[in-house]
Amino acid sequence: MGKHKSVSYSTGWSNPIRVSVSARPKAELSYGNVDVPIGGSVTLTCSVNPSSSTWKYFWYRGVKTSEPLTTQDDVILSNGQIRVSQGGAYWCRGGRGDPVYYTDYSDSISINKIVANKAVVTLEPNWSEIYRGETFTLRCEISDGGDTEWDYEWITASSDKPSEQSEYIVGSASTHHSGKYWCKGKMKNEKSSTDWSDSITLTVYNKPKPVVKVSPSWPNPGDLVTLSCEVEHPSAGWRFYWYKAVPKPSDNYLYSYQLLPGSSNGTEEDSYIVHGHTHTAGYACRAGRGDPVFYTEYSKPKFFWSGDFHASASLKVSPDRVQHFYYDSVSLICGGNSTSWRVMRFTKDGDLSYCFSWGTMTGSTCKIYSYTQSDAVYWCESGSGEFSNTVTKLSW
Known part of the structure; x- marks a missing residue:
């Protein structure tokens, strides 16, 4: 028999396919709000660019090396989104294939859980109208704070922002301290905080100059004379100090002022009775409040005139x-x-x-x-x- 020759066959070349190798993508995390309201949640979204329906998304809280979150971790998962009700730092990344190919982690976002405690701004002394040079203290107080340690955050419409302390102490008020103030407390070592307090409005006025009035202006000798003291922008806490005006012809100032009897600690009443005067006299007043005492300017002196014709002048x-x-x-x-x-x-x-x-x-x-x-x-x-x-x- 003769020998047969072996014959080999092959197909033609396939159409080419282009494979593009890119750098590992990084997941992107987006959000609408970082504060979880009481009893509520916030939604976070994870995406990969370029997008693809083949990506699955993995979420992490606390540290990146932890196991991905599941629906048992107080979260609600859907395709590329998560609803969370706990505070903390969150990351995400995408993955696909078997074995899974992962993207890089997204940047982290800190979610802040609002707690039921209420923040309240208080002012000491307790009057909202403050004058230039006065001392005041704003405090951020947390109701039912218990033994929890708090940090504090302030926002204000004034040009002077408090530091992250519970107290904001101002030794000498200026007009730039005027404005609204809010605060909230943040639990130390936890991503939880109170909601923002209601605002308190502070108005700083220029130092007032009171007005003293005398009645009557032309008393008969021996009549009682009533002094009254009026302060602009009336506010709480004033005590009133009463003075006799003493001429100083050799001085650049018109008068010096001597405290009247019973006035060294001020009077609660804004009036003062002068007894038994029979000659012309000038009187002034000023108001003071706080500790140490903040004084207004002296009023201009006011005079009454009496017809004592036996005076030495x-x-x-x-x-x-x-x-x-x-x-x-x-x-x-x-x-x-x-x-x-x-x-x-x-x-x-x-x-x-x-x-x-x-x-x-x-x-x-x-x-x-x-x-x-x-x-x-x-x-x-x-x-x-x-x-x-x-x-x-x-x-x-």
């Missing part, structure tokens, strides 16, 4: 007549046991000034002209602190 008018003519010059002459004098004027508009503003003071005499005057009363003050009891209303 006096005021005479020259020429001494009831009616003066327009463009007349009039001399107001101070007399008494002093070498230093000034003549004061108090207008019906409440303007207090002395002679050099509207006349010429030479020694004990103030020379004035009718065209410089307004409806006012005049008196003398001595260098030894005396007021003249002859007060003159001049008319032209």
Whole structure:
């Protein structure tokens, strides 16, 4: 028999397929809210770019090396999403194939669980209207906080933000402390916090200057005179301090102030009774509150005039007549046991000034002209602190 030759066969080449090898993708984690409300949950979403229906998603809480979360771990899983009700740090990654090929982990997100404890902002002292220079303390208090250790977070509409402490102490208030303040507590070593407190509004005003009033302005000798003290932006906590105005002709200041009897610790009442005065006198007040005491400015002094004609200081008018003519010059002459004098004027508009503003003071005499005057009363003050009891209303 003859030998057969063996024959080999092959197919043609297949169409080519392109395989692209990319770097390992990194999962991306997105979220809408990081605070879990009381009794609620928040939703996190995991994705891989480029997306594919073949990806499965694995979720982690606490540390990346832990086992993936399951529905038994107080979470609800769906394709690429998870609903969580516990606080903590969360990661995700994608995986596919068998054996599973994993993407890189996503960046982590810290979820904060809101607890039932209530945060409250309190202010000490307990008045919301504060003045420049006053001391105040804001506190973040946690109701039913028990033995839990807390950190604190503040937000404010003011330009000065408190640090992460339970107290915010300001030794000298400024206008930039004005605004709304909120706080919340965060449990130490846990991703849980209270909800934000209700806000408290703080308004810082410029230091007030009170107004003292005298009634009556023209008492008969021996009458009782009532002083009252009014503070702008009325608020709680004030005590009132009452002073006699003492002339200081040789000083740049018009008056010094001496505390009246019974006023060293202030009075709760905003009024004060002056007993038994028979001569002209000036009075002032100021208010104070807090510890240490924050004082307002002194009020402008207010005067009452009494007709005691036996005073050691006096005021005479020259020429001494009831009616003066327009463009007349009039001399107001101070007399008494002093070498230093000034003549004061108090207008019906409440303007207090002395002679050099509207006349010429030479020694004990103030020379004035009718065209410089307004409806006012005049008196003398001595260098030894005396007021003249002859007060003159001049008319032209």
